[in-house]
Amino acid sequence: xxxxxxxxxxxxxxxxxxxxxxxxxxxxxxxxxxxxxxxxxxxxxxxxxxxxxxxxxxxxxxxxxxxxxxxxxxxxxxxxxxxxxxxxxxx
Numbered sequence: 001x002x003x004x005x006x007x008x009x010x011x012x013x014x015x016x017x018x019x020x021x022x023x024x025x026x027x028x029x030x031x032x033x034x035x036x037x038x039x040x041x042x043x044x045x046x047x048x049x050x051x052x053x054x055x056x057x058x059x060x061x062x063x064x065x066x067x068x069x070x071x072x073x074x075x076x077x078x079x080x081x082x083x084x085x086x087x088x089x090x091x
Contacts, residue, residue, distance in 0.1 A: 007040060009033040014059045018046070026050040027067065029060040034067035041071070053077040 010032030
């Protein structure tokens with residue numbers, strides 16, 4: 001069964017989603033607070049296989065590097081939004 005859990009992160013309370021099935025998860029829009037999302041995944045015994053970014057705005061990508069280091073998950077983003085996510089304005 002697929003489960004979707006919403007976690008509000010950062011000062012803008014951006015919606016981050018953990019989508020999981022059979023102990024495997026993808027995290028959608030890890031905007032901030034990598035440790036908060038990681039704690040939830042650990043609590044639920046989830047192996048994070050991927051991080052999906054719907055677009056490259058800072059409030060959706062802010063914690064992607066730190067969360068990727070914690071989990072080793074692959075990052076998925078469109079080419080154009082990948083450029084935006086890595087831009088100086090988002091850093």
